[in-house]
Amino acid sequence: MILGAIEAGGTKFVLAVGNEKGEITEKISIPTRNPEETMKEIHDFFKGKNIEALGIGCFGPLELNKDKEKYGFITSTPKLAWADYDILGNLRKNLGVPVEISTDVSGAALGEITFGDYKDEHTLLYITIGTGIGGGYVIDGKIHNGMLHPEMGHILMSRHPEDTFEGSCPYHGNCFEGMASGPANEKRTGMKGTEIPDDHKSFDYIASYIAEALMSYILVLSPTKIVLGGGVMGRTRMFPEIRRILSEKLNGYVKTDQLGDLLHYITEPSLGTESGIKGALALALMAE
Amino acid sequence: MILGAIEAGGTKFVLAVGNEKGEITEKISIPTRNPEETMKEIHDFFKGKNIEALGIGCFGPLELNKDKEKYGFITSTPKLAWADYDILGNLRKNLGVPVEISTDVSGAALGEITFGDYKDEHTLLYITIGTGIGGGYVIDGKIHNGMLHPEMGHILMSRHPEDTFEGSCPYHGNCFEGMASGPANEKRTGMKGTEIPDDHKSFDYIASYIAEALMSYILVLSPTKIVLGGGVMGRTRMFPEIRRILSEKLNGYVKTDQLGDLLHYITEPSLGTESGIKGALALALMAE
Numbered sequence: 001m002i003l004g005a006i007e008a009g010g011t012k013f014v015l016a017v018g019n020e021k022g023e024i025t026e027k028i029s030i031p032t033r034n035p036e037e038t039m040k041e042i043h044d045f046f047k048g049k050n051i052e053a054l055g056i057g058c059f060g061p062l063e064l065n066k067d068k069e070k071y072g073f074i075t076s077t078p079k080l081a082w083a084d085y086d087i088l089g090n091l092r093k094n095l096g097v098p099v100e101i102s103t104d105v106s107g108a109a110l111g112e113i114t115f116g117d118y119k120d121e122h123t124l125l126y127i128t129i130g131t132g133i134g135g136g137y138v139i140d141g142k143i144h145n146g147m148l149h150p151e152m153g154h155i156l157m158s159r160h161p162e163d164t165f166e167g168s169c170p171y172h173g174n175c176f177e178g179m180a181s182g183p184a185n186e187k188r189t190g191m192k193g194t195e196i197p198d199d200h201k202s203f204d205y206i207a208s209y210i211a212e213a214l215m216s217y218i219l220v221l222s223p224t225k226i227v228l229g230g231g232v233m234g235r236t237r238m239f240p241e242i243r244r245i246l247s248e249k250l251n252g253y254v255k256t257d258q259l260g261d262l263l264h265y266i267t268e269p270s271l272g273t274e275s276g277i278k279g280a281l282a283l284a285l286m287a288e
Numbered sequence: 289m290i291l292g293a294i295e296a297g298g299t300k301f302v303l304a305v306g307n308e309k310g311e312i313t314e315k316i317s318i319p320t321r322n323p324e325e326t327m328k329e330i331h332d333f334f335k336g337k338n339i340e341a342l343g344i345g346c347f348g349p350l351e352l353n354k355d356k357e358k359y360g361f362i363t364s365t366p367k368l369a370w371a372d373y374d375i376l377g378n379l380r381k382n383l384g385v386p387v388e389i390s391t392d393v394s395g396a397a398l399g400e401i402t403f404g405d406y407k408d409e410h411t412l413l414y415i416t417i418g419t420g421i422g423g424g425y426v427i428d429g430k431i432h433n434g435m436l437h438p439e440m441g442h443i444l445m446s447r448h449p450e451d452t453f454e455g456s457c458p459y460h461g462n463c464f465e466g467m468a469s470g471p472a473n474e475k476r477t478g479m480k481g482t483e484i485p486d487d488h489k490s491f492d493y494i495a496s497y498i499a500e501a502l503m504s505y506i507l508v509l510s511p512t513k514i515v516l517g518g519g520v521m522g523r524t525r526m527f528p529e530i531r532r533i534l535s536e537k538l539n540g541y542v543k544t545d546q547l548g549d550l551l552h553y554i555t556e557p558s559l560g561t562e563s564g565i566k567g568a569l570a571l572a573l574m575a576e
Contacts, residue, residue, distance in 0.1 A: 123434045147411075148510050153507075156537070157446065159446065223435065
């Protein structure tokens with residue numbers, strides 16, 4: 001079965017052709033322009049490739065309630081050319097195949113549980129910590145959405161006692177994204193991300209915020225597996241420190257096999273940087 | 289269909305007989321003693337009542353993973369007589385009928401969505417704020433559990449700027465339960481709960497903590513309906529203040545129909561004080 005996949009981000013779109021086993025046969029990356037130009041490039045890429053269905057993991061916010069008139073629209077994004085844009089409808093029209101849509105990060109969660117090492121997990125939480133922070137949650141192979149997709153990056157943080165940074169989120173100041181994303185730390189330190197060394201004090205704060213957020217996710221969702229991706233997680237000290245601080249914060253209150261083995265419970269993406277695009281292939285399998 | 293229901297709490301057990309419509313025909317309340325004495329009282333109450341199945345919403349923590357040897361046990365509770373007690377197995381043996389078990393607060397969530405005014409909701413979050421704080425979440429009529437049932441009352445809070453109370457939770461200090469439960473406020477004020485007037489400053493802090501916790505639950509779970517029960521919510525000023533502060537904190541970031549109508553989104557239990565026991569009837573319907 002030939003499937004199309006799109007991972008749509010604010011700076012680039014990844015386009016791929018693959019199959020129902022999660023194998024990718026062709027992949028390109030194009031910069032995010034305005035919808036008309038990008039749609040044309042998508043059309044040109046998939047033309048003649050005989051895809052039978054398409055999946056897209058897309059930046060948001062998205063309308064994902066199928067009962068709504070604007071189902072499949074990108075809604076109130078600050079990327080104004082894409083605000084209120086019917087991306088699902090235009091892809092269906094453009095490509096003439098069934099299309100399934102979800103958020104980029106829910107797609108990544110689905111990719112890990114469908115094609116990664118975590119196929120046997122009852123539930124999986126995928127958190128990306130990079131330019132933005134977001135989370136996707138899969139239960140029994142199905143992406144969880146309620147009234148809207150989750151917006152997990154915006155939960156409020158209690159300030160690290162030594163951190164005086166007010167937070168960079170224009171909506172919430174000191175939310176998780178406002179305190180621990182890449183741009184937040186550039187603002188905190190006044191340095192470019194690539195210039196901040198791994199042993200910089202700011203990463204003590206960030207590890208602490210990530211651990212605090214994970215504690216909330218564990219207490220609210222109780223996921224059986226947590227996968228952390230995104231640029232900030234590329235810093236080598238992050239995983240061990242997050243596990244150590246999380247363990248201190250939980251303080252033995254919740255007792256499960258998983259929490260007794262944090263090394264395997266809180267882990268890297270098994271698909272490397274391809275969780276998202278392979279998740280889009282998994283979405284294509286669900287397209288109707 | 290004649291069904292048995294138990295709402296098992298740390299201070300009392302409510303026992304009831306009812307039917308598949310959620311109608312209760314008989315109900316008593318007994319103090320929580322040790323397991324042997326309480327089991328005998330349960331046996332005496334249900335004897336000759338011809339119940340076909342039983343549901344129990346129980347204080348925890350519980351082992352709810354059916355693959356585990358200790359499925360249906362109360363595990364590490366501070367109520368030592370009940371720690372490591374096989375409540376599910378003993379009820380099955382005692383009553384000779386199929387029994388289904390969940391937490392008290394997941395039971396209440398199930399009661400509201402099965403027999404209350406919220407039957408049409410895709411998801412429902414029930415939070416109780418009283419002697420303890422806990423939450424239960426139902427998705428498409430099914431209680432959500434991951435590696436364990438949720439422990440939503442223990443997410444960390446950022447301190448209200450005027451609140452100097454260190455928190456009463458022995459595990460986490462300033463978690464939601466440690467800052468906003470009834471016993472937390474008795475410790476903060478040095479007064480008995482019944483002596484603290486509604487206009488006491490401490491309820492400003494508590495309303496703020498509840499709003500902060502709801503913000504986290506909304507961003508992580510995105511429930512389509514939130515029901516708040518428990519003694520603290522009996523204070524008349526709480527609902528309006530929580531809605532006001534939540535709206536300020538979210539600051540327009542998440543846009544949904546529900547958040548545009550907080551009066552109906554964040555609401556009282558439609559079953560009054562019977563969410564839990566009627567939830568136990570709904571659990572009985574699932575017993576195998």
